[in-house]
Amino acid sequence: MSREHPTTSREQQILDAALSLFAERSFDGVGVDAIAAKVGVTGSAIYRYFSSKDEILAAAFQQLTDHLLVRLGDPLDDPRAELARLIDVYVDVTLANPEMTTVWNREQPALSQAYQRSLARRQRLYTDRWTAAVSKVYPGHSHAKVAATVRAVQSLAMSDILRPASVRRLDDLADLLKSMMTQALEALAKSPA
Template identity: 35%
Template sequence: MTTRTDAPTRREQILKEAARLFAERGFHGVGVDEIGAAVGISGPGLYRHFAGKDAMLAELLVGISERLLEGGRQRAAHAVGGPDAVLGSLIDGHIDFALDDRPLITVHDRELDRLRDSDRKAVRRLQRQYVELWVTVVRELHPHTAEQEARAAVHAVFGLLNSTPHLGTGGLPGRTVTEILLRRLAHGAFDALARTRETAALPD
């Protein structure tokens, strides 16, 4: 994914603080005034940027799903090498998300059902497309793997990588060490597809 160097806009600052507060205290446990105070503006001033908390939540969850999908597509298009390189790049991108956007993972898990139906469907559609992007690459790397099996493996790896919020503030052993650990675990999970196939082919 592209690394930004310019300062975040006020709208982006609001979304970042809203995600943090929603993750800490839940959607209904946070008021507009608190979000405003976190970015140095009055609560009513937020309405120049968002219609309300519901709009913030929708932009957070639809937005991160869009960014994951677009980032995944860019990585798949620009990775140098075969499917192994593409999968490695996808894993690295998702690790960045899992470490940099931990509050959003929590908000998604807790608050997705609070979105209006059209926004929730948009999130689900984007997520399915993101999963299928990975499934295609996994099956290119492991051509004898059934589609259903590859999809299950992708979901399992997402569950692994997205577990970072549950480790607690003292649970991560440092950014670099955590990246290495998650990368090894993710690659190991996909490598197990080939070993599982080989084991299944052995006679009793």
């Protein structure tokens, strides 16, 4: 189900509570009643906003994808500038949303087929920008190689999020990750097409 309207504050409270619980316990380890308790409503009240726990997860993923697309704005004409912007936004959004990043990495397979298809269509709007920019900056590589490179580079941004929250993060982590991602992409320049 596609959610075309902006979330209400109650819907956002439900999404935030669910993400926190999903990150802590996993999607399968959390019931609607636990989400409701965290929000301070009854379990049946959740169903006024979402048809299922699956829809809550799908709405959270859609919200993140939409946030990334809005932050990116229109594609830039210069592919190197576009790639730099893609990296900047990806790192900034990833580090600003540790619970969402954890849930994103771990719970996508938990979505039903219908929600997975919808999410995949929305993700393509974003991932196509990455593959187009990388292909222009490092021409001659197959789509499969470019896509694998993009996934690997994106995983660098998420790598630090997956460690325990009790471990202090570096003050310059964003800059470090952006530099590492940029340098990792350079492997394509040295790789045969």
